[in-house]
Amino acid sequence: MINVTVLAENYVKDFRCRGEFGLAMYIETEDHKILFDTGASELMFANARQKGVDLSEADICVISHGHFDHTGGMPEFCRQNRKADIYLHRDAFGVTFGETKGKIDDYECGILWDPEVLEVCGDRVIRTDGPEWIGRDVVVSGTIPELPEFQPPERFYRLRTGADPGLAGELTPESAGEMSAGSAGKSRTGRDLIPDTMSHEQFLAIREPGKGIVLFSGCSHKGIIAAICRAKALFPGEPLYAVVAGMHLIGASCGMRQKIIDRLIEEEPQIVVPLHCTGLEAICMMKAQLGDRCRLTGTGGRLRF
Structure with a gap:
């Protein structure tokens, strides 16, 4: 049995x-108490108290990716x-910016606290790359292979290591280079x-024995x-x-949403729980097409698998 309490x-x-x-979930299995993401702030601690969850008892913490809305509660944790x-990808830290209406944002969206915060945790911090197994039945994936045809149409940018942070200025995607691993660009600042x-x-x-895979994903930026x-x-x-996930379809076209939902249906999950950045329009589409298999929840909600 897997019990989940949504804390943010x-x-x-x-x-x-x-x-x-933001997103934070407390996941209890027969063997583990897992904190999956920590929300955008310390709010999850107040919500945890309301739900009778003692976060000091968690034996595993998994950070899904290096964005502020999933890592805000980490210093207090x-x-x-x-x-x-603590399972955190080795590439999680970086000065990161999103994009709005064709212009790179003038505010950071990455991890907003200093990596030194983790020093108090010592060797409990596991910097992932490939899969990290926690026994036979629990795994943290590490880097997810790309599947471009099902990837949400969004862009993020990072400051090249060693460059001057500066300010965002009037950056555009074109001035920051093409979306490929080797491209780069320099703003007028x-x-x-x-x-x-x-x-x-x-x-x-x-x-989960006798049922199958229960998948937890923070934002699903790779799809x-x-x-x-x-x-x-x-x-x-x-x-x-089961799939319990933010799916970042909020900015996707109706056609892209439908393409992803069609493929999701082909995968035949018994339960789909869309969260966080999935977006209301995509959630409504899923509910209409998946019926009772699509479960809706929010902060303070509980799930059982």
Whole structure:
């Protein structure tokens, strides 16, 4: 049995809790208590108290990727929890910017605290790259292989290592270079940016005996279908039982949303829980087409698999 308590999410399920643009979930299995992401702030701690969750008891923490809305509560978690192994991709840190209406944002969207915060955790910090197994039935994916035809149409950029952070200025995607791993560009303020390939994104997958794979994904910037394909490769022969994920379809066209939903239906999950950045339009489409298999929740909500 897997029990999940949503500690931070865009919307609220339990009126005693507060929501925020972010994601944090507390996942309890027979063997582990796992914190998956930490929201955009320290709000998850107040919500945890309301739900009777003691975050100091978590023995695992998984950070899905290096963006502010999934890592905001991490400094306080490091202060409160003295035993959890923390799975964070080795590429998670970087000065990161998103893009809005063809112009690169003038504010950072990456991890907003200093890496030194993690020093108190010592060797409990596991910097991932490839898959990291936690026993036979739990895995942190590490870098997710790309599946471009199912990847949401969005762009992120990172400051080239050693460059001057500066200010964003009037950057455009064209001035920052083409979206390929080797491209780069320099703004008129001198800031040197390269496309962020989202190599630091990872998911958590748990094999529930007699049911199959339960997949947890924070934003699915590389696409929820890419995550599903990777999870099934990590657990060969196991069916996909549940997908609990932000799917970042909020900026996708209706056609792209439908293409992803069609493929999701082909994967035959018994349960789909769209969260966070999936977007209301995409959530409504999923609910209409998946019916009772699509479950809606929010901050303070509980799930059981």
